[in-house]
Amino acid sequence: MRLTSLADYAVVVMAAAARHPAGASLSAGLLAEETGVPLPTAQKVMGRLAAAGLLVSARGTGGGFRLARAASGISLADIIEALEGPIAMTNCITGSIHDCALEGSCRVKPHLNLANDAVRGALQGVSLATLAEAK
Amino acid sequence: MRLTSLADYAVVVMAAAARHPAGASLSAGLLAEETGVPLPTAQKVMGRLAAAGLLVSARGTGGGFRLARAASGISLADIIEALEGPIAMTNCITGSIHDCALEGSCRVKPHLNLANDAVRGALQGVSLATLAEAK
């Protein structure tokens, strides 16, 4: 139940980006310096955030990243899913993967489904706008 | 945000144990057969559950495990913590570990604290008694 450090960095970087005026072009170097995140790591994190559609990237001189949508429309769950994949406590939650030998006879799965929804809801309830607030 | 497969197995095994009469001596082999969990894995999982105080172990012939307390007094959070350690989304949540270079200047930590409490609360709200129900 711990998120990876890359996801952790992603939250910090996104919060820093949200403090800038909307639409501004933010390079990985700038945000790395503001947050203290090592530059190479920031690059990787922002690349994945862009691939997930949370950031829009522009290459070349003067390029950089900007938020794909308003900070209030991005949730903590969105950021975590961008780095770690779907929020699913167990493999059997996501309908596509079926590598659990117990599937079918498992008697706790329905209950875990409810618990998973509760966790996911808690993370979706936190918006990036909230995370960017001063304190 | 995904729990390890050992923690997943622990939930299944504990739920199976909770379906037996309270106080009965349950060997790892019995529960492994009932749940479909491989025996060596079940042994390891139950050993950790005993170390965490959720199960009480007895050695020797006729020995085995039994729940340390009533199923209604054991939460999903307890089981997960027994296998994975404290439920803390980030390292900086637990007061003892301080290996984050951003600490002190990090501006999102207070918000993550709230999110972490929400997740933990969701898991503490699910009792083993509920997990053991038929469906």
Next chain:
DNA sequence: GCCAATCCTACCGAATTGGTCCGATTAGCA
């Protein structure tokens, strides 16, 4: 006193993660 059953500890291979480096692309300028 011996034997069988059971739990406990230590070890090993494998997969994911975290980090680094180099190449591809674009805008600006001479």
Next chain:
DNA sequence: TGCTAATCGGACCAATTCGGTAGGATTGGC
């Protein structure tokens, strides 16, 4: 119009943790 500088994008590599296995220690029964 060609060149340079700046930036993103993808590929590679070491390290940590996870999952599984095997052997040893302990206890109760015959």
